[in-house]
Amino acid sequence: MAQHLKSSSSKSAFLNILKHKLGFVSPSHGARHLRQNLPHGPPSIGVSQNPISRLCNTMAEKLSGIGFHEDVNNQVMDFPGGRIAFTPEIQFISESNKERVPCYRVLDDNGQLITNSQFVQVSEEVAVKIYSDMVTLQIMDNIFYEAQRQGRLSFYATTIGEEAINIASAAALTPEDVIFPQYREPGVLLWRGFTLQEFANQCFGNKSDNGKGRQMPVHYGSNKLNYFTVSATIATQLPNAVGAAYSLKMDRKDACAVTFFGDGGSSEGDFHGALNFAAVMEAPVLFICRNNGWAISTPTSDQFRSDGVVVKGRAYGIRSIRVDGNDALAMYSALCEAREMAIREQRPILIEALTYRVGHHSTSDDSTRYRSADEIEWWSKARNPLSRFRTWIESNGWWRDEAESDLRCRIKKEMLEALRVAEKSEKPNLKEMFSDVYDVPPSNLREQELLVRQTIKSHPQDYPSDVPL
Amino acid sequence: MWGILRQRAVDGGFSASSLRRTRSALVSARSYAAGAKEMTVRDALNSAIDEEMSADPKVFVMGEEVGQYQGAYKITKGLLEKYGPERVYDTPITEAGFTGIGVGAAYAGLKPVVEFMTFNFSMQAIDHIINSAAKSNYMSAGQINVPIVFRGPNGAAAGVGAQHSQCYAAWYASVPGLKVLAPYSAEDARGLLKAAIRDPDPVVFLENELLYGESFPISEEALDSSFCLPIGKAKIEREGKDVTITTFSKMVGFALKAAEKLAEEGISAEVINLRSIRPLDRATINASVRKTSRLVTVEEGFPQHGVCAEICASVVEESFSYLDAPVERIAGADVPMPYAANLERLALPQVEDIVRAAKRACYRSK
Known part of the structure; x- marks a missing residue:
């Protein structure tokens, strides 16, 4: 992708310094160190950076001695996975840490760079694209949302409030990284070059929709852009992403799988299965949780009693970080580092991005019935991801008021035109009802299609006229 | 674990021997050439997977106990040794997890053969079989096909009760996007499993535990590595x-x-x-x-x-x-x-x- 402009060598050098400082929560204290010291295990294999031996760690774990041998003084025990110290105390692990896991950020609420903050430098070109795409996403959301309210679309779900997670994540990835989205990450597609017309075609399910009118609005997909078709069932994309990551691993690709989900999605069994599998398979996958406070009407206090989602990584042996999801620069930096680690070390990474769903869950929802207007107002004004990033790029001299008004004017015009074209466009042909159920249509489907065509021909009055035959 | 215990009981138990009696009555009825070789359904399945893995590096096997233990019913015997842990993957015990992962790997171009210890356990993963595998080619407008095989014993075994003895043929056969195969003989097992692995669509492959140990005459043609049976033909x-x-x-x-x-x-x-x-x-x-x-x-x-x-x-x-x-x-x-x-x-x-x-x-x- 042309937009990915970072020089990888200088980025790597910087990331190596950053890695030790950025505050990724390490899984189990030095588990790898312990493994290397197993007296009964195979010779130390350790963290391999050789792509040929990408499975060595797994095998080392499998081969490490089953059964345990107590130390002479009975203070430690060898146990599969590493040595365990004995204790004479009845000591339960606390249900939580004294302090909540801190949240990494670079820009304060006013868009000022926080002193001594660590971040990956972005070029003017990338920074301006990040900002422009965030604005585009917001305008697109507002126009589609209004179109739905006017009855022109059956459904819509906005991404408002979560623009930084969408766009800054996409900016930190390469086009080869495969995305397994939920339904609140259209910004990744936008970044990768999906046009406003393509978004509109999908929402209207017309004949130009590359999804052939099969999916409800917002459930986009583009094989060309490595963005897998949105699955409406919550969290099923997580194990799918691990599988795709395993495929990248087997093919020795310099890429990772990236999957997005919400705080509510972390309650699904698929979340737990996927994290455990990813750790065991040593799959290069980034789990990005958009903790936006609300799963439709369920607040996170009714969703889990843990310190959010970030702490769950450690239980599965996964390195994790909590990031301010409304700070585009922090999201970008954390994602660059996470991606680098995931691919170089062949391991999953969990990122909990703290944000807020400023819009309703979808057009089927009225969120003012269960949360206060003040709360929504505060997040949309005081913690607005766009204005924060704008202040920063303005302070760099990369953005001015004229550019802002030009951009908004141009996008609005383009968007309205895309909407108009998509709405007027012909709907999919009858044949698309039967294609793609299988790679090659079986005889019963060919017969069904023939039957429908014959019936329409003999009873045209019983069928709508907007189905091209 | 249940599956493993069950297999031992059945292989040495009355079911297999009673079926052998059944089969001896059948052999004469079939039109195989005199002196034809015999093969068990287990060996037929094993050789089919082996040959397809050998022919296509994208084919891999995953499931509970498929590697080190060689499969609860030994269908994957010898494969770990031959193809290594990368392609014969012993999974943690999460049907929904490994099924979802298999589907994701298929999305990304691999050809997974996912083993359920019994199809009864596929109920914990049916969301991925239906929503993730069966519907994806259609929902993605043909952009994402899902070349995956879900296989394992289906239907009644012997003496294992309700949660190990159900036939899921009608369940899966009601879903557009899936293909559902059920072999009887060794020839069926080889030809249909090879067809399933080569097929670009998701295939549910329903085996029968009580047939694994059964021997059937098998033709030279069916033993050839190119052998394949058409899907959709009785x-x-x-x-x-x-x-x-x-x-x-x-x-x-x-x-x-x-x-x-x-x-x-x-x-x-x-x-x-x-x-x-x-x-x-x-x-x-x-x-x-x-x-x-x-x-x-x-x-x-x-x-x-x-x-x-x-x-x-x-x-x-x-x-x-x-x-x-x-x-x-x-x-x-x-x-x-x-x-x-x-x-x-x-x-x-x-x-x-x-x-x-x-x-x-x-x-x-x-």
Whole structure:
């Protein structure tokens, strides 16, 4: 992708310094160190950076001695996975840490760079694209949302409030990284070059929709852009992403799988299965949780009693970080580092991005019935991801008021035109009802299609006229 | 663990030997060349996977106990040694997890063969089989196909109760986007599994635990690594002119045995081994019924909304005027499988049930 402009060598050098400082929560204290010291295990294999031996760690774990041998003084025990110290105390692990896991950020609420903050430098070109795409996403959301309210679309779900997670994540990835989205990450597609017309075609399910009118609005997909078709069932994309990551691993690709989900999605069994599998398979996958406070009407206090989602990584042996999801620069930096680690070390990474769903869950929802207007107002004004990033790029001299008004004017015009074209466009042909159920249509489907065509021909009055035959 | 214990019991137990008796009665009925080689269904499945893995580096096996333990039923025997842990992947015990991961790997271009220790356990993963695998090609407008095989033992075993003994043929066969295959013989097992692995669509491959240890004659052609059977085609296992018996998997053996008995009484039964439950070979079924004018449908699964019911509907729609007698349906009892051996036997179709049904259809019952 042309937009990915970072020089990888200088980025790597910087990331190596950053890695030790950025505050990724390490899984189990030095588990790898312990493994290397197993007296009964195979010779130390350790963290391999050789792509040929990408499975060595797994095998080392499998081969490490089953059964345990107590130390002479009975203070430690060898146990599969590493040595365990004995204790004479009845000591339960606390249900939580004294302090909540801190949240990494670079820009304060006013868009000022926080002193001594660590971040990956972005070029003017990338920074301006990040900002422009965030604005585009917001305008697109507002126009589609209004179109739905006017009855022109059956459904819509906005991404408002979560623009930084969408766009800054996409900016930190390469086009080869495969995305397994939920339904609140259209910004990744936008970044990768999906046009406003393509978004509109999908929402209207017309004949130009590359999804052939099969999916409800917002459930986009583009094989060309490595963005897998949105699955409406919550969290099923997580194990799918691990599988795709395993495929990248087997093919020795310099890429990772990236999957997005919400705080509510972390309650699904698929979340737990996927994290455990990813750790065991040593799959290069980034789990990005958009903790936006609300799963439709369920607040996170009714969703889990843990310190959010970030702490769950450690239980599965996964390195994790909590990031301010409304700070585009922090999201970008954390994602660059996470991606680098995931691919170089062949391991999953969990990122909990703290944000807020400023819009309703979808057009089927009225969120003012269960949360206060003040709360929504505060997040949309005081913690607005766009204005924060704008202040920063303005302070760099990369953005001015004229550019802002030009951009908004141009996008609005383009968007309205895309909407108009998509709405007027012909709907999919009858044949698309039967294609793609299988790679090659079986005889019963060919017969069904023939039957429908014959019936329409003999009873045209019983069928709508907007189905091209 | 249950699966492993069960396999030991069954292999050495009465079920396998009773089936061997069944088979010996069948061999003469089949048209294999004299002196043909024999092969067990287990070896047929194992060799099919082995050959496909050898031919295509994108094929890999995953599931519980498939590697180090070589499969709860030893279907993956020797594969770990030959292809390594990267392609014979022992998974943690999370059906929904590894099924979702298999589907994701298929999205990304690999060809996973996912083993369920029994299809009863696939219930914990059915979301991924239906929502993630079956619908993706359609929902993505043909951009994402899902070349994956879900395989494992299905249907009743012996003495393992309700949660290890259900037939899921009708469940999966009701879903557009899936292909559902059920082999009977070693030839079926080899040809259909190789076809399933090569197929670009998701395939549910329903094996039968009690057939794993059974030997069948196998032709040189079927032993060739290029051998493959067409998906969607039934096989006429035995030709006849008086009554058609349709069935699949283990019940094919029962139907053939019933046909022998019927022959003794002068009734010529045609036995159709469906092989493919979806797509269903309606043409072969209807052609046979138009010839014999009588139909007995047999399955181990529950009667309501079953495979038999679908076949009956197809024949009523397409060949009603050819029927000389009501369609007979022989299915499992409409109850979860009881454990007690006496009740278990009563809950499953038996050869005698098929014989009586065929005679009723021919108006020959007393």
